[in-house]
Amino acid sequence: MSQNPSSLNSLVSVKNVGMVFRSSAGETTALQEANLEIQQGEFISLIGPSGCGKTTLLRLLADLVSATSGEILIGGMTPSVARANRAYGYVFQAPVLYDWRTVISNVLLPLEIMNYPAQTRKARAEEMLRLVGLEKFAKNYPWQLSGGMQQRVSIARALAFDPKLLFMDEPFGALDEITRENLNLELLRLWRETGKTVIFVTHSIDEAVFLSTRVVVMTARPGRIERIIEVDLPQPRDENTRELPRFFEISTEIRECLRRGHQ
Amino acid sequence: MNNPTLEKKSNSFVPLLVVAVIGLILYLPVMLLANYGPAQKLLSSGAELECKTALECAFQMRNPVVPAPMQLWDGFKNMSLPPLEPTSVPYNLLVTAGETLLGLLLASVTGLLLAVLLVSSRAFERSVLPWLVASQTIPIVAVAPMLAVLLGQYGVQGWVPKALIAAFIAFFPICIGLAKGLRSPDPLSLDLMNTYHASRVQIFLKLRFPASVPYLFTALKVSAAAALVGSIVAEISSISFSGLGKMLAENSRASDGVALWVIMIYGAVLGIVLVALINWLERVLTPWQRKG
Structure with a gap:
C-alpha cells in the first residue's frame, strides 16, 4: 500500500481504519485496514463493487458513522470536530431536496442552520445557483425539476457554505448516460473554478477515470483498498479526453484490478 | 423548462352536480316509499285528517319519516328566520x-x-x-x-x-x-x-x-x-x-x-x-x- 510520506500536510488522512458491523448473523467487516492520504485540491474517486465499503469510507470521513479501529484526520481534526466545524459538503445518491422549499430556499438551508447573516445568505445562494446554471429556477419547487437538475441543486447546496471538502456518494448513479456525462463536465468545471478537494464514490470506471486525479480501487468481502491508481491524463479535461489512448489504458488497468479482486 | 404542472382546468363541479341531480330525482320516490306505509296506518287508525288517500297523506304527516319538499321548505323558512334569533x-x-x-x-x-x-x-x-x-x-x-x-x-x-x-x-x-x-x-x-x-x-x-x-x-x-x-x-x-x-x-x-x-x-x-x-x-x- 502506498503510504504518502507527506501525511502531515494531507487534508485527509486515513490510517489503518476498520469498520465492523455487528448483527444477529455475526460480524461483518465493511472496511479493513484502509490507508489513504489526500492532498488539498485532489479529485479522488472511490470505485468498487457493492459491498466494498466505499460508501462506508465516505460516511466515516463525514462522521455519519464511527470507525471501530484506526484513525481519521480531516485538516488535522477528528471527523466529529471536522463535522462540527462544517469542513465538508455532502452530496448523496439522491438529491435529498426538501419538498416544501423552493430551489433557492433549499440552497439557503445550510446557511440558515449555520446562522449566516440574513443579508449575505440570499446573495450567496443566488451565486451558487448561477454556478450550477439554475438561477432561472430559483422559485420552482424540486418536483418541477428533472433528476439531473435536482442533483445540480444539491451540489449548489453542498457548496453554499464554502467547505474545503466535497464528499459525493454516487451522485449521478441514478441518471441517464447523457445527463451523467454532461454533469461530469460541469463537475470538473466547478472543481477547477472553486479549487475544492473532492472525494467521489462511483461504480463507473469511465466516470472515475474521467474525473479523478487518483482512483482508489476497492474490493469486497472484506471491503478494503486494493490499489490506488494515478490518473495522469492532461488537465483541463473535455469531451475528447475519453478518446485518448491513455484513457483506455487506465480504464483497463482499473478493470483488471477490479476483476482480480473479485476472484 | 416550462412549468410542468399538469393542471387540467376541468370543472370539478360537474360530477358533483350530476350526483346532486340524481339525488333530487330520487328524493320524491324515496320519500313516498318511506312515508306511504305510515300514512296508510295513520288513515286506518281513524284519526282526524285533512287528507283522503294514503298518497295524499304521505305529503302532510306531522311526523314524517322523510319530509315532503314543501314541508322541508316551510321548515327551513320557519326555523331560519330571523337568522340571529336564539331560537333559530x-x-x-x-x-x-x-x-x-x-x-x-x-x-x-x-x-x-x-x-x-x-x-x-x-x-x-x-x-x-x-x-x-x-x-x-x-x-x-x-x-x-x-x-x-x-x-x-x-x-x-x-x-x-x-x-x-x-x-x-x-x-x-x-x-x-x-x-x-x-x-x-x-x-x-x-x-x-x-x-x-x-x-x-x-x-x-x-x-x-x-x-x-x-x-x-x-x-x-x-x-x-x-x-x-x-x-x-x-x-x-x-x-x-x-x-x-x-x-x-x-x-x-x-x-x-x-x-x-x-x-x-x-x-x-x-x-x-x-x-x-x-x-x-x-x-x-x-x-x-x-x-x-
Whole structure:
C-alpha cells in the first residue's frame, strides 16, 4: 500500500481504519485496514463493487458513522470536530431536496442552520445557483425539476457554505448516460473554478477515470483498498479526453484490478 | 423548462352536480316509499285528517319519516328566520361551529405537544400512548355530563365544556397523524441535517415540522368531523341553552320530524364547510404539494 510520506500536510488522512458491523448473523467487516492520504485540491474517486465499503469510507470521513479501529484526520481534526466545524459538503445518491422549499430556499438551508447573516445568505445562494446554471429556477419547487437538475441543486447546496471538502456518494448513479456525462463536465468545471478537494464514490470506471486525479480501487468481502491508481491524463479535461489512448489504458488497468479482486 | 404542472382546468363541479341531480330525482320516490306505509296506518287508525288517500297523506304527516319538499321548505323558512334569533337554527349553528373550532384549536395544540413528546422520547411513548388509545374508547355520552358538572363547579359553563369535549375526541387523530409526520423524514434527509451539524431543535424546526404539515391537514379533516359530532353530542348530553345539539334534543322530545331534518341538514352543511375550510387552508399553506 502506498503510504504518502507527506501525511502531515494531507487534508485527509486515513490510517489503518476498520469498520465492523455487528448483527444477529455475526460480524461483518465493511472496511479493513484502509490507508489513504489526500492532498488539498485532489479529485479522488472511490470505485468498487457493492459491498466494498466505499460508501462506508465516505460516511466515516463525514462522521455519519464511527470507525471501530484506526484513525481519521480531516485538516488535522477528528471527523466529529471536522463535522462540527462544517469542513465538508455532502452530496448523496439522491438529491435529498426538501419538498416544501423552493430551489433557492433549499440552497439557503445550510446557511440558515449555520446562522449566516440574513443579508449575505440570499446573495450567496443566488451565486451558487448561477454556478450550477439554475438561477432561472430559483422559485420552482424540486418536483418541477428533472433528476439531473435536482442533483445540480444539491451540489449548489453542498457548496453554499464554502467547505474545503466535497464528499459525493454516487451522485449521478441514478441518471441517464447523457445527463451523467454532461454533469461530469460541469463537475470538473466547478472543481477547477472553486479549487475544492473532492472525494467521489462511483461504480463507473469511465466516470472515475474521467474525473479523478487518483482512483482508489476497492474490493469486497472484506471491503478494503486494493490499489490506488494515478490518473495522469492532461488537465483541463473535455469531451475528447475519453478518446485518448491513455484513457483506455487506465480504464483497463482499473478493470483488471477490479476483476482480480473479485476472484 | 416550462412549468410542468399538469393542471387540467376541468370543472370539478360537474360530477358533483350530476350526483346532486340524481339525488333530487330520487328524493320524491324515496320519500313516498318511506312515508306511504305510515300514512296508510295513520288513515286506518281513524284519526282526524285533512287528507283522503294514503298518497295524499304521505305529503302532510306531522311526523314524517322523510319530509315532503314543501314541508322541508316551510321548515327551513320557519326555523331560519330571523337568522340571529336564539331560537333559530343559524344562530345555534354558529354556537356549535364556535365550539367545534375552539375544540379543533385546543386539539391541535395538545395534539402537537403530545406528538413532539411521543417522537422525542421512547419512554414517553411506551408509557403514555396506551393511555391515549384508552382515552378514545371512553364513550363521550358518558363523559359529557360529568365534565359539565365538574367544570361547572369552577365556573366554566356554556359552550366551553362542549369545546373541551370536542377537543377530547379530536386531539387523537391529530396527535397520531402529527407523530407519523414528524417521523416521516427519510434517513438521508436526517443525514443531511447531520452533515450540517444541526441541533435537535433545528432538525425539528427545519425538517420534522415542515415534513409533518401534510399529515396535519389529513388528520385535521378527520378531526373536524369528529369534533363536530363531539360538540353536538356534548350539547345533547349536558345542560345546554344553545347549539344544534340542544335544538335536536328539544325537537326530538317534541317529535317534530321536519325540524330534525332541517337541523340535520344544517349540521351536515356545517361539516362540509369545515372540511372545505381546512382544504382551503391546506392549499394556501402547502403550495409545494403537487396538484391533481
